[in-house]
Amino acid sequence: MNLQINQHQINETHELQLTGEVDxxxxxxxxxxxxxxxxxxxxxxxxxxxxxDYMDSTGLGIFVGALKSxxxxxxxxxxxxxxxxxxxxxxxxxxxxxxxIESEVKGEAL
Amino acid sequence: xxxxxxxxxxxxxxxxxARQLGRNMAKELGFGNVDQARITTAISxxxxxxxxYAGRGKICIEPIDQLGKKGLRIIALDNGPGIREIRKVMExxxxxxxxxxxxxxxxxxxxxxxxxxxxVDVGTEISATKWLR
Amino acid sequence: MTAKxxxxxxxxxxxSIYLKAKTETTLYKGQQFSRKLLEQQISPEDLVSLHIQxxxxxxxxxxxxxxxxxxxxxxxxxGYGFAYREHQSLRDKQQQLESEIEVAASMQQTLLLSDVPQxxxxxxxxxxxxxxxxxGDYYNFVKSGNSLSIxxxxxxxxxxxxxxxxxxxxxxxxxLPDEQMKPHLLLENLNRVVEQNVHSNMFITMFxxxxxxxxxxxxxxxxxxxPGFIYNAKEDSFFDLIAKGLVLGVSRTxxxxxxxxxxxxxxxxxxxxxxxxxxxxxxxxxERDEIVSLIRKYMHLPAQQIVENVxxxxxxxxxxxxxxxxxxxxxxxxx
Numbered sequence: 001m002n003l004q005i006n007q008h009q010i011n012e013t014h015e016l017q018l019t020g021e022v023d024x025x026x027x028x029x030x031x032x033x034x035x036x037x038x039x040x041x042x043x044x045x046x047x048x049x050x051x052x053d054y055m056d057s058t059g060l061g062i063f064v065g066a067l068k069s070x071x072x073x074x075x076x077x078x079x080x081x082x083x084x085x086x087x088x089x090x091x092x093x094x095x096x097x098x099x100x101i102e103s104e105v106k107g108e109a110l
Numbered sequence: 111x112x113x114x115x116x117x118x119x120x121x122x123x124x125x126x127x128a129r130q131l132g133r134n135m136a137k138e139l140g141f142g143n144v145d146q147a148r149i150t151t152a153i154s155x156x157x158x159x160x161x162x163y164a165g166r167g168k169i170c171i172e173p174i175d176q177l178g179k180k181g182l183r184i185i186a187l188d189n190g191p192g193i194r195e196i197r198k199v200m201e202x203x204x205x206x207x208x209x210x211x212x213x214x215x216x217x218x219x220x221x222x223x224x225x226x227x228x229x230v231d232v233g234t235e236i237s238a239t240k241w242l243r
Numbered sequence: 244m245t246a247k248x249x250x251x252x253x254x255x256x257x258x259s260i261y262l263k264a265k266t267e268t269t270l271y272k273g274q275q276f277s278r279k280l281l282e283q284q285i286s287p288e289d290l291v292s293l294h295i296q297x298x299x300x301x302x303x304x305x306x307x308x309x310x311x312x313x314x315x316x317x318x319x320x321x322g323y324g325f326a327y328r329e330h331q332s333l334r335d336k337q338q339q340l341e342s343e344i345e346v347a348a349s350m351q352q353t354l355l356l357s358d359v360p361q362x363x364x365x366x367x368x369x370x371x372x373x374x375x376x377x378x379g380d381y382y383n384f385v386k387s388g389n390s391l392s393i394x395x396x397x398x399x400x401x402x403x404x405x406x407x408x409x410x411x412x413x414x415x416x417x418x419l420p421d422e423q424m425k426p427h428l429l430l431e432n433l434n435r436v437v438e439q440n441v442h443s444n445m446f447i448t449m450f451x452x453x454x455x456x457x458x459x460x461x462x463x464x465x466x467x468x469x470p471g472f473i474y475n476a477k478e479d480s481f482f483d484l485i486a487k488g489l490v491l492g493v494s495r496t497x498x499x500x501x502x503x504x505x506x507x508x509x510x511x512x513x514x515x516x517x518x519x520x521x522x523x524x525x526x527x528x529x530e531r532d533e534i535v536s537l538i539r540k541y542m543h544l545p546a547q548q549i550v551e552n553v554x555x556x557x558x559x560x561x562x563x564x565x566x567x568x569x570x571x572x573x574x575x576x577x578x
Contacts, residue, residue: 065444093467094489
């Protein structure tokens with residue numbers, strides 16, 4: 001399966017639009033794009049997951065890595081547009097409690 | 111017996127000269143046609159590395175005779191950038207030359223003995239020996 | 244006669260027979276001969292050289308052009324020889340790696356082997372199958388005092404990194420003092436160990452529970468692990484065994500919530516790894532209620548037979564290609 005990453009940038013806000021699957025095969029590709037963005041202080045990384053219908057634990061690991069990296073580098077990471085299936089794995093793993101997920105942090109400016 | 115002949119390597123034509131030198135000596139020493147081809151291929155690869163990465167250097171060929179054991183030694187010398195991670199360039203699959211695709215490990219396998227010394231910013235010396243059977 | 248002389252002779256025989264009568268039989272023999280050459284690790288340029296040698300003997304008056312063309316062919320074959328030897332060396336290296344993985348996998352199996360303790364009150368069944376050689380799932384039973392302590396963990400990723408991480412968890416758990424066997428405290432301790440020692444995009448999900456036979460209470464806590472089920476015999480229904488908590492390895496200060504549940508006669512506690520619910524079939528994912536109905540189908544059997552039957556059915560649904568490590572554990576209260 002494939003993962004497509006579309007990237008837009010406005011000032012320090014980087015938006016990543018993902019389509020496809022995030023699994024052990026595509027995770028390295030996502031990591032290569034997302035992690036460097038979180039490493040720059042002040043960056044706001046917004047990841048739109050509405051086009052993702054499957055994510056496995058390796059994929060989830062990339063988001064954990066990005067969360068740690070954004071904390072260490074004073075950037076911020078926001079996720080939005082999760083499908084039910086994807087939302088469920090963020091919920092089970094308790095990551096919804098520690099990550100900025102748009103449906104739960106309504107009204108916050110991008 | 112220590113008659114060393116050398117060829118300066120500055121351009122692609124010099125690679126041919128180095129090959130010619132190696133082939134002549136290999137023939138003289140009595141190497142068969144397969145070994146001749148292997149020796150010249152090793153020379154090609156080493157000379158090509160000099161040409162591509164160091165810009166200039168030289169290839170020396172010498173006949174050797176150790177207690178009746180005869181052979182041929184290729185020495186490739188350059189004052190180029192040197193190799194930072196020798197272990198890495200000696201790994202299969204790590205291709206730099208874009209030549210035959212096997213680079214230095216390939217040369218090592220074509221020959222019987224192989225040694226490499228390299229210092230960053232100083233240069234590289236590679237020596238490879240083939241014994242006459 | 245050396246092996247090489249024997250090859251030369253055989254090649255000469257075959258070639259001269261072929262040149263006299265061009266039969267398919269001889270060509271077939273030639274093909275078989277080429278297999279023999281490969282077995283003896285004869286490189287392409289050696290074969291060309293062999294051909295030249297044989298042609299020289301068969302046709303001493305061969306024209307110079309012909310003779311020279313063979314020399315040219317020999318030179319042109321060297322590149323293939325180069326590639327052939329590289330392939331050989333990479334294959335040797337791969338075999339070496341595979342046998343090392345084989346050894347590591349069997350070491351891991353020994354490490355992972357957790358004897359299922361015997362309890363008069365409980366019937367316990369376990370199945371744990373790796374998707375690849377190394378298992379990233381981990382389960383552990385410990386009988387401490389009268390209680391049964393049980394852990395199920397899933398290390399993200401598969402293969403060797405997961406297996407190495409698993410060994411770390413195993414030793415961290417073994418070195419915790421008995422009084423810390425309270426599930427939520429145990430998870431807090433492990434979380435600190437994991438957080439300090441794993442790569443930033445690795446994490447571990449874990450469920451830990453303690454069954455107290457005197458009170459028939461099950462104490463448990465979860466770190467982002469796929470929820471198991473509780474079967475309530477009186478109501479004849481299954482419930483999700485929810486134990487909320489963040490996965491291990493994300494934040495050093497994570498705390499975990501303690502949960503407890505009374506277990507009645509005939510009730511079951513069902514624990515699993517996400518390989519169980521991430522099973523993919525041609526029709527899509529297997530939903531949790533399908534797992535429940537599989538368990539229901541076999542629940543009249545002893546616990547070990549339930550888990551084995553459920554695994555076999557799921558394996559068959561996935562056409563025997565596990566995508567993820569698979570662990571399923573059932574505890575059934577007997578008396």
